Amino acid sequence: MVSFFFTFFSLFFLCIHVSSAADTISSDFTLSGDQTLVSSNETFEMGFFETGTSSNFYIGMWYKQLSQRTVVWVANRDKSVTDKNASVLKISDGNLVLLDGKNQTPVWSTGLNSTNTSSVLKAVLQDDGNLVLRDESGSVLWQSFDHPGNTWLPGVKIRLDKRTGKSQRLTSWKNDDDPSPGLFSLELDESTAYKILWNGTTQYWSSGPWNSQSRIFDSVPEMRLNYIYNFSFFTNATESYFTYTIYNHLNVSRFVMDVSGQIKQFNWLEANNLWNQFWSQPREQCQVYAYCGSFGICNEKSQPFCQCPRGFRPDSQKDWDLKDYSAGCVRNTELQCSRGDINQFLPLSNVKLPDNPDVVVITSLGNCASACQGNCSCKAYAHDQGSNRCSSWSKDVLNLQQLEEDNSEGNTLYLRLAASDMPSESSGKSNKLMIFGAVLGSLGAIALVLLVVILILRYRRRKRMGREKSDGTLSAFSYRELQNATKNFSEKLGGGGFGSVFKGALQDSSDIAVKRLEGISQGEKQFRTEVVTIGTIQHMNLVRLRGFCSEGNKKLLVYDYMPNGSLDSHLFIDQTEEKIVLGWKLRYQIALGTARGLAYLHDECRDCIIHCDIKPENILLDSQFGPKVADFGLAKLVGRDFSRVLTTMRGTRGYLAPEWISGVAITAKADVYSYGMMLFELVSGRRNTEQSENGKVRFFPSLAATVLTKDGDIRSLLDTRLDGEPVDVEELTRACKVACWCIQDEESHRPTMSQVVQILEGVLEVNPPPFPRSIQALVENDGSVVFFTESSSSSSHNSSQKQSHSSSSSSSKKTSTNNSSA
Structure with a gap:
């Protein structure tokens, strides 16, 4: 009996103790198992809660009185x-910590750098849903309201620290079963607007700035009709934040950054025992950026919203079942780019095209399709017939959206697929093919004999002429064939330091450009191997190599003919030449396309290829x-002899x-410098180095750097022949800034070509550049700059080019002097 009463009173006092501490974790009360605060x-x-059937447990917070468990905050979501x-949640070493399993491994902590670990701490779950860690004086050391998850409760401040x-x-x-951080987030920016981001980078919705007079966000007019919430916006020199409270505290309401990528407002309907969605943004699901992942198609008229194109399947069906489409779709059959004939293109009609194509050029549909087919990395392309704009994608295709038939924004996207995954032909067409096949079969014997005869004749001819296929794409021409073709x-x-270029035509009437190389000493086998390697490099902004010739010392390369010639012939023209002056938009596209081609050579080939001779020519x-960047394989071909060949070049020293000149190892940043020099010439329409009428040398990069560093008139740098034309000043400023960054003396201070592409595309912001030291030295010693006369450059095409080329050489030599003295 005594034992019974002892046990009874022990349990009674224990219940009183637990009840009094039901909202508090202290040094003598921890949270474990099914215990809750x-x-x-x-x-x-x-307390601890479990998600789905995964047997994963988390410490979370939810509404106690609601029939649906609705988690509003998770501690260990990662x-x-x-x-x-x-596992146990406890006070330890001045923090609230979660320890996992028998080994008591730390999983989550409040992360305070507390020096006074002897202080008595308490963690209290408050009535507003804020978990607060206090010291013995009552001061707040940490609170969950400062670390929100996916739910915005009344009283929580989503703030921006301006410092x-x-x-x-x-x-x-x-997803619905996994509280770990997803791809979609809401935050406040410096313009006092809330924005939703995909992957922390791409913004696809904004509330508009806060309007202090009407007390709403400009792009959320629904706030005018609000009778539930009391909204407050606060801003000062150190922070800005937005918060809200509820007029009637009997109402239960929350804002959620949902797995759908939409910010949603829910009100609890007690009579129906469910959450009622009151408001959401963006309004349409397919306005959420990349909601369906790579290659996934979003369709507002279907359920679920996300679908995979024909020949594709969900990358993770399990995730798709949980409404997590972020992994997107993958091909049923892997592509084999080494055999282009087994890859075809599936047309997706009436779709909103993906954002951020890797390459955009102006060309015909046929050329657009051929360029993508010939480029192993090209995954999709599209062509706008009205503008002849050809866009291609070599990475993930994101943000595809199926549009209605009458939508004027609809386009056709061509997706690369294995031929085995392409749609089968219609039965009618198949029947016609069968009839046609039967007719051919009746003539099979005759055709076979003729085919054998033709093959024998072609084999003998090719053997006699020395022509053979090297890898299925490049042709090996005989010297006599190219001699006849040209x-x-x-x-x-x-012409240039590597040899001369001649126009020719093949037997099929297609025009070609034949480069007769000089100073190439590789053996026959090595040369062929190197050429075949270069021939596999395909990009819309690189000139396509069609074939080669290697007979003893006779080494020639065969390229596609470019009817509009080289860039220099359109930039450096005088008033007597009847040529169209390139407009600013076209110049900017040329700058961007050239940067993309170089970025491909530097970053996306098996080995980094340094061009070593970037110039308008x-x-x-x-x-x-x-x-189209030309001669990109010559540095690789020349190899060890390149430095010797370079010293004999004319007209490239200025780049x-x-x-x-200092003799250190060359990296891809050497191309960046040359590109920067060329970009200045695109802007000004003149050679960087020219002699004025009074005999002084004008060095345009120094003028541009002065304007940029002293906030001068950026339009003063533009080609005077473009006066009166509409020019995007932001693009002009961006081009000049990036050019000045490219010609910095230190390699580490120059951007990569991939960064240059992103800057020109407007993806990356570019800061004001510093004045390059070597250019500063050149300006300070202007009187001692040597200017070569016409006779110094006998190999140039014309006198004006000779002069400007030589000037570039002198400028480069002067730069070298200043660098070494520094």
Whole structure:
């Protein structure tokens, strides 16, 4: 009996103790297993909860009185625990920590750098859903309201710290069963507007700035009709934040950054025992950026909203079943780019095209399709017949959307597929093919004999002429064939340190450009191997190599002919030449296309290929003035002899980076320097170095750097022939800034070509550049700059080019002197 009463009273006092501490974790009370904390008004409850069937447990907070468990905050959302009974939430070393399993491994902590670990701490779950860690004086050391998850409760401040530039974020769950951070987040920006981001980078919705007079966000007019919430916006020199309270505290309401990528407002309907969605943005699901992941198609008229194109399947069906489409779709059959004939293109009609194509050029549909077919990395392309704009994508295709038939924004996207996944032909067409096949079969014997005869004749001819296929794409020509094709090399297009270029035509009447190389000493086998390697490099902004010739010392390369010639022939023209002056938009597209081609050579080939000779003469223009980088394989071909060949070049010294002259190892940043010099010439329409009428040398990069660093008139740098034309000043400023960054003396201070592409596309912001030291030295010693006369450059095409080329050489030499003295 005594034992019974002892046990009874022990349990009684224990219940009193637990009841009095039901909302508090202290040094003598921890949370484990099925134990929970309950706020004093019993609105919120906190403890371990399990998601789905995964046996993953999290410490979370939910509404206690609602029939649906609705989690509003999760502590360890990045890492779950597997055994709630062996895990414990406790006060330890001045923090609230979650320890996992028998080994008591730390999984989550409040992360305070507390020096006074002897202080008595308490964690209290308050009536508003705020978990607060206090010291013995009552001071708040940490609170969950400062670390929101996916739910914005009344009283929570989503703030921007103006001192650090950091903003608190609401971040979606990965899916309905996984509270780990998803791809969608809401935050406040410096313009006092809330924005929703995909992957922390791409903004696809904004509330508009806060209007202090009407007390609403400009793009959320629904706030005018609000009778439930009391909204407050606060801003000062150190922070800005937005918060809200509820007029009637009997109402239960919350804002959620949902797994759908939409910010949603829910009100609890007690009579129906469910959450009622009151408001959401963006309004349409398909306005959420990349909601369906890579290659996924969003369709507002279907359920679910996301679908995979024909020949594709969900990358993770399990995730799709949980409404997480972020992994997108993958092909049923892997592409085999080494055999282009087994890959075809599936047309997707009436779709909103993906954002951010990797390449955009002006060309015909046929050329657009051929360029993508010939480029192993090209995954999709589209062509606008009205503008002849050809866009292609080599990476993930994101943000595809199926549009209605009458939508004027609809386009056709061509997706690369294995031929086995392409739609089958119709039965009618198949029947016609069968009939046609039967007819051919009746003539099979005759055709077979003729085919054998033709093959024998062609084999003998090819053997006699020395022509053979090297890898299925490049042709090995005989010297006599190219001699005939170029009419004994009679029509010269240009020349340089590597040799001369001649126009020709093949037997199929297609025009070609034949480069007769000089100073190439590789053996036959090595040369062929190197050429075949270069021939596999395909990009819309690189000139396509069609074939080669290698007979003893006779080494020639065969390229596609570019009808509009080289860039220099359109930039450096005088008033007597009857040529169209390139407009600013076209110049900007040429700059962007050239940068994309170089970025491909530097970053996307198996080995980094450094061009080593970027200049307007090596940028060729196709029939639509699309830029093509030429001679990109010559540095690889020349190899160890390149430095010797370079010293004999004419007209390129003005594009050489300082490290060429100082003798240090050359990296891809040497191309960046040359590109910057060429970009200045695109802007001004003149050679960077010219002699004025009074005999002084004008060095345009120094003028541009002065204007940029002293906030001068940026339009004063533009080609005077473009006066009166509409020019995008932002594009002009961006081009000049990036050019000045490209010609910095230190390699580490120059951007990569991939960064240049992003800057020109407007993806990256570019800061004001510093004045390059070597240019500053050149300006300070202007009187001692040596200017070469016409006779110094006998190999140039004409006198004006000779002069300007030589000037470039002198400038480069002077730069070298200044660098070495520094």
